[in-house]
Amino acid sequence: MWGIKQFVQxxxxxLKMIFSYLIVSFILIGIFxxxxxxxxxxxxxxxxxxxxxxxxxxxxxxxNVLLSSTYTYFSSVYIGNEHIINGLYGEQFSVLDTYRIxxxxxxxxxxxxxxxxxxxxxFENDTVFSSETxxxxxxxxxxxxxxxIIKNTNTSKLGIFIPxxxxxxxxDQKIDKNLISLVYSKYATKEIVDSTFVVNLDQxxxxxxxxxxxxNESLLSMIINEEGTVISHSDPSLINQxxxxxxxxxxxxxxxxxxxxxxxxxxxxxxxISYMKADSLGxxxxxxxxxxxxxTKVDKLKQFIVWLTVIFIAIAALxxxxxxxxxxxxxxxxxxxxxxxxxELRDGAQLNEYEFLTxxxxxxxxxxxxxxxxxxxxxPARRKExxxxxxxxGYVPHVHNKQLSELGIRFKGDLFQVCMLRLDGYEQxxxxxxxxxxxxxKYAAANIAEEIIAGQLQASVFDDQDDGIVMLLHWASESExxxxxxxxxxxxxxxxxxxxxxISVTAAVGSVVHTIEEIPHSWNLTYHASRYRLIYGHHAxxxxxxxxxxxxxxxxxxIAFEKAITDSLKMGEREKLQQAIGDFFHExxxxxxxxxxxxxxxxxxxxxxxxxxxxNEEDLMYNGISALPEKIRKQETIEQMEVEFQAVxxxxxxxxxxxxxxxxxxxxxxxxxxxxxxxDNPNLSVEGLAEQVGLxxxxxxxxxxxxxxxxxxxxxTDYRFEKAKQLLLETDHLAGxxxxxxGLTSKNHFYAAFKKYTGxxxxxxxxxxxxxxxxxxxQTQEG
Numbered sequence: 180m181w182g183i184k185q186f187v188q189x190x191x192x193x194l195k196m197i198f199s200y201l202i203v204s205f206i207l208i209g210i211f212x213x214x215x216x217x218x219x220x221x222x223x224x225x226x227x228x229x230x231x232x233x234x235x236x237x238x239x240x241x242x243n244v245l246l247s248s249t250y251t252y253f254s255s256v257y258i259g260n261e262h263i264i265n266g267l268y269g270e271q272f273s274v275l276d277t278y279r280i281x282x283x284x285x286x287x288x289x290x291x292x293x294x295x296x297x298x299x300x301x302f303e304n305d306t307v308f309s310s311e312t313x314x315x316x317x318x319x320x321x322x323x324x325x326x327x328i329i330k331n332t333n334t335s336k337l338g339i340f341i342p343x344x345x346x347x348x349x350x351d352q353k354i355d356k357n358l359i360s361l362v363y364s365k366y367a368t369k370e371i372v373d374s375t376f377v378v379n380l381d382q383x384x385x386x387x388x389x390x391x392x393x394x395n396e397s398l399l400s401m402i403i404n405e406e407g408t409v410i411s412h413s414d415p416s417l418i419n420q421x422x423x424x425x426x427x428x429x430x431x432x433x434x435x436x437x438x439x440x441x442x443x444x445x446x447x448x449x450x451x452i453s454y455m456k457a458d459s460l461g462x463x464x465x466x467x468x469x470x471x472x473x474x475t476k477v478d479k480l481k482q483f484i485v486w487l488t489v490i491f492i493a494i495a496a497l498x499x500x501x502x503x504x505x506x507x508x509x510x511x512x513x514x515x516x517x518x519x520x521x522x523e524l525r526d527g528a529q530l531n532e533y534e535f536l537t538x539x540x541x542x543x544x545x546x547x548x549x550x551x552x553x554x555x556x557x558x559p560a561r562r563k564e565x566x567x568x569x570x571x572x573g574y575v576p577h578v579h580n581k582q583l584s585e586l587g588i589r590f591k592g593d594l595f596q597v598c599m600l601r602l603d604g605y606e607q608x609x610x611x612x613x614x615x616x617x618x619x620x621k622y623a624a625a626n627i628a629e630e631i632i633a634g635q636l637q638a639s640v641f642d643d644q645d646d647g648i649v650m651l652l653h654w655a656s657e658s659e660x661x662x663x664x665x666x667x668x669x670x671x672x673x674x675x676x677x678x679x680x681x682i683s684v685t686a687a688v689g690s691v692v693h694t695i696e697e698i699p700h701s702w703n704l705t706y707h708a709s710r711y712r713l714i715y716g717h718h719a720x721x722x723x724x725x726x727x728x729x730x731x732x733x734x735x736x737x738i739a740f741e742k743a744i745t746d747s748l749k750m751g752e753r754e755k756l757q758q759a760i761g762d763f764f765h766e767x768x769x770x771x772x773x774x775x776x777x778x779x780x781x782x783x784x785x786x787x788x789x790x791x792x793x794x795n796e797e798d799l800m801y802n803g804i805s806a807l808p809e810k811i812r813k814q815e816t817i818e819q820m821e822v823e824f825q826a827v828x829x830x831x832x833x834x835x836x837x838x839x840x841x842x843x844x845x846x847x848x849x850x851x852x853x854x855x856x857x858x859d860n861p862n863l864s865v866e867g868l869a870e871q872v873g874l875x876x877x878x879x880x881x882x883x884x885x886x887x888x889x890x891x892x893x894x895x896t897d898y899r900f901e902k903a904k905q906l907l908l909e910t911d912h913l914a915g916x917x918x919x920x921x922g923l924t925s926k927n928h929f930y931a932a933f934k935k936y937t938g939x940x941x942x943x944x945x946x947x948x949x950x951x952x953x954x955x956x957x958q959t960q961e962g
Contacts, residue, residue, distance in 0.1 A: 208488060208491050208492050209488070209492075211488075232440065232453045232466075234400075234466055236455065238389045238390060238400050238464055238466065239455040239457065239464040241388060241389050242385065242388075242389045242402065242411075242457075242462075242464065243457055244564070245293060245385065245388060245389075246340065246380075246385075248568075248573060249291065249293060249294075249361070249378070249380065250339060250340075250361060251573070252572070252573055253361060253363070253376075253378050254363065256287070256376075257363040257376045260283070262279060262280050262283040263280075263283075263299065263376060265280065266280045266299035266301060266308045267299055267300075267301055267374040267375075267376060268301070268303070268374055269301065269304065270303065270304060271304075272304075272306070272314070274777075274781070275777060277308075277313075277314050278773075278776075278777045278780065279773070280299070280308050281308060281309075281310070281313065281314070282773070282776070284297045284299070284308060284309065284310035285310050287310070288310040289644070289645075290571070290644070292384060292388075292644060293380050293381065293384050293385060293388065294310075294378065294379070294380060294381070295356060295358055295379045295380060295381040295384075296309065296310050296311050296322075296379045297309070297310045297376075297377065297378050297379070298310075298320075298322065298325065298375075298376075298377040298379075299374075299375075299376055299377075300317065300326075300329060300374055300375040300376075300377065301374050302317065302373070302374055302375075303374065305317050305318075307320040309322075311349060312349065312350065321347045321348060321349040321354070322345060322347055323347065324343060324344075324345055324347070325343075325345075325360065325377055325379075328341070328343075328360075328362070329362065329364070329375050329377075337362075338404070338461055339361065339461075340359050340360070340361060340380075340410075340462075341359065341360040341361075341362060342357075342358070342359050342360075342382070342404070342408060342410050342418075342419060343357075343358055343359075343360060343419070344356070344357055344358070344418075344419050345357075345358050345379075350805065351805075356381065356382075356383075357381075357382035357383065357415070357418045357419060358379045358380065358381065358382060359379070359380040359382055359385065359410065360377055360378070360379050360380070361377070361378040361379075361380070362375060362376075362377055363375065363376040363377070363378075364376070382410065382411055382415075382418055383415055385411055386400075386411045386412065386413065386415070389402075389411065390413065399412075399413050399414075399466070399467040399468070400412070400413050400464075400465070400466055401413065401417075401464075401465050401467070402462050402463070402464055402465070403422065403428065403431075403432075403462065403463050403465065404461055404462055404463075405432065405461050405462075406421065406423055407421050407422050407423020407424070407425075407428050407429075407432060408420070408421050408422075408423070409421075409422060410462060426443070427441060427443040427445060427450070427452055428465075430443075431452070431454045431463050431465060432463065434454070434456075436456075437455065437456050437458070438453075438454060438455040438456065439453075439454060440452065440453050440454075441454070442470070448469050448471070449469070449470045449471065450467050450468065450469055450470065451467070451468050451469075451470050452465060452466070452467050453465070453466045453467075454466075561582075562588065562641065563641045563642065565579055565582055565583055565588065566588070566639055566641045566649075566651065567641070569583075569651070569695060569698055570597055570649055570651055570698055570699065570702045571699055571702055572699040574695060574696070574698075576695075588639060590637070590653050590695065591637055591653065591655065592637060592653045592654040592655040592656070592659075593655065593656070593693060593694075594653065594654050594655070594656065594657065594691055594692075594693060595651065595652065595653045595691070595692050595693075595694075595695065595697070595698050595701060596651075596652045596653075596665065596688070596689060596690070596691045596692070596701055597649065597650070597651055597652075597689045597698060597701040597702045597704075597705045598649075598650040598652060598669050598686065598687065598688045598689065598705060599643070599647055599648065599649055599650070599686070599687045599688075599689075599705045599706065599709050600624065600628070600647070600648040600650070600672070600673065600676070600684045600685070600686055600687075601646045601647055601648075601684060601685045601687070601709050601712065602620075602621070602624075602646040602647075602682060602683075602684055603682070603683035603684060603685055603712075603717040603718060603815065604683065604717065604815065605645065605646035605815070606813060606815075608682070609646070618642070620680065620682065621642050621648055622642070623679075623680055624648055624676045624680060624682075624684065625640045625641070625642060625648055627672065627675050627676050627679060627680075628640050628648065628650055628672045628676070631668065631671055631672050631675060632650070632652070632668055632672065635660065635664075635668060636652050636653070636654050636660065636665070636668065637652070637653045637654060638650055638651065638652050638653075639651040639653075647709075649702075650669075650672075651698065652665065662691070665688075666688065666720075666722070669686050669688060669720070670686070670720055672686070673686045673718070673720060677718065683717050683718045684718065685709065685712045685715075685717060685718060685719045685720075685721070686719075686720045686721070687705050687706070687708040687709035687711075687712075687721045687722075688705065688708065688720075688721070688722045688723065689701035689702060689703075689704040689705030689708065689723050690704050690723050704723040705723065707723070707726070707772070708721045708722060708723045708725070708726055709721065710772050711725070711726050711772055712815055712816065713772060713775065713815065713816055713817050713820075714768055714772075714775075714816075714817060716816050716818065717815070717816060726771075726772075733771075733774065734769075734770050734771075734774055736778055736781060737763055737766045737767070737778070740759060740762050740763035740766060741763065741782060741785060743755070743758075743759035743762070743763075744756065744759040744760055744763060744782075744786075744828075745785065745786075745789050746875070747759050748786075748789060748793075748828060748831075748832065749789070749793075749874075749875050749878055750875070750877055750878055750881070751832055751835070751836065751878075753829070753832065756828060756832075757825060760821060760824060760825050760828065761821065763782070764817055764818075764820065764821040764824075767779070767817060768817060775817070776812070779808075779811055779812075779820065780808055782824075783807045783808040783811060784808075786807065786827075786828070787804055787805070787807060790804050790831050792873070793831060793835045794831065794834055794835060794838070798834055798838070804827070804831070807827055810823055810827070811823060811824060843882040843885070843886060844886060846872050846874065846879075846882060847882065847883055847886040847887060849871075849872055850868050850872060850879070850883060850891065851887075851894070853868055853871060853872075854868070854891075854894060854895055854898055855898065857922075858895065858898055858899050858902060858921060858922055859920055859921060859922045860922050861922050861923070861924050863895065863922055865879065865880060865891045865892060868891060879891065896932075896936075897936075899921040899922060899923070900921075900932070900933060900936045900937070902920075902921050903917050903918075903921050903929075903933060903941070904937065904944065906920060906921075907941055907944055907945045907948075908945065908948050914926070914929070914930070914941040914942060915929075917929075917941070929941070
């Protein structure tokens, strides 16, 4: 006991120090934990709420840009495009006019993934052009809903964008889509029905584009109009429902502010609601997130810090009681844990523990800041969008120059040229791949192009829809680089992509222009040249100059080759069919692109009519013949088109051959019945019989000979002379009369042919029979 007292007396300062450190440790750790919980969780909570608002702003900006640019672009198309004006107000349409209008609508749709379909109503001509179907009457058009809206509704009261649901039947295919329709018409009243231009946007595609890149499953994004009708929603089943009666929706609609936040209780759960209003559209963009789900990570962090604080206090207490020196141990352990993941921060420097912790937190804060910046900036998509405006049209200098500069896009020269790369075999090689994989391949190809071009020219490279990569070249003056050198650079790009990525690409080059406003002209020439891959084949290098020779004159439709195809198809002559198809497609190689596609559509139409005469409706549907034009149009080269067309014809012939045996028996029976009914007709002919049974003359001869072993002519002759023998024996008519009764007009021919057939003249044949008959009577009497 005395020893303990002595130790206390001798070690009083140490015990005080231990006690002081213990108290200080408790206070410091308590304060530290409180500050960390308050600071970190507070910052995280603010960041989470800010991210909800940022995401909603992003959705608003994306939708506003998409819809405004779409409306503006199609307004200019409606006002100034000759194909649209011709479709709206034309009184008569040739086949070529119809094809060009339809093809233009298809190209408009293909150029914008937001577009579902495009119509042109010409009420004066009672016709509807559509990107989805061929020319139709207004009352026969599949979109009855839009027809009724135009005829019976004052569309000006419906707003610029009209949300609707389309449930229709198009070419035996059901359509069930949520659409947003833009209606362009001079007169928007139900009293005056004017020719109308309609652009239908896919609501689901709009939703995907608006929410793309948000990456937060707990955030619900929606768009409503002034009546509370849901225009777009993360849950497609809620589109077009009216939520105007919901309390939180009412507050948003009735709010006088352009944007704001609400916290509402919905179904017993607390929600954070962020909204922005687009006055130009009359829509509200709403982002909703359950607060508890957003703060789950924050709550977990709080619990973790609290428990960690308790553990530290307990460890600190034990360590102070045993040794001040041991106070260092938990700090050291913490440093080791942090160092295992962030050890690269030392970078060879001798940092003490507190310096290292400070630098670690700074590093983490920098990472969080960079992540927030990348999410909010969304630079790659915005860069692509602005370059698309510049290249394809829609560029407005006072609007877009500042945006281009902010993204680091600067045109340092006065000369511009658009080039394009197209992935060959896109449907065959890339159609089954994941979109992300295709994007990576195109990204790699774009990087290769930028690296090769960068050393010699300024270039802006971006991904176009489907199989395209666009390169916008710009340089200062003609003396800086020659056109031959530029073509050589693009050829090097094409070769390098094929070498490194092991894929084939076709390159197309447009003309050189001198202002930014003329760039769309270079793009149009480039895109048009790229379509001539159809003739030049895969891995081709095509300039706008190369295709001029193909477009110098119009060509006549190769009707002779089509007739050879139809004749050999009807006759089942496969070798001749193959040769005729080869001749047809070889002839098309010298034609302009538009004529090729038009003539192929005409050929497909003719073939479908022939196929309908060869097979029944069920067989045609089974073989998918109605989709023949689409199958041909999907092919990238004329050789692929020829192979596909040959395969379809072979398929039809094979199916016809399977049915032909039984059908041919019936046809032959019909022909023999017709011969027996009309043998007395002097004008009876093989051609007439073939026409009555709906076959070509040669094919009728073939199947008759295959089934009976006789030609039709021989069968007619035999039947007539058998009738002549019967009439000679059973009547008293003169031979000349019998000649007429069996359909012959020349008595001399009848006498000669009858003698050749029976070996006797008609008179000799009758007398011989009468003599034999009398002998039989005498024998009967004598007997």
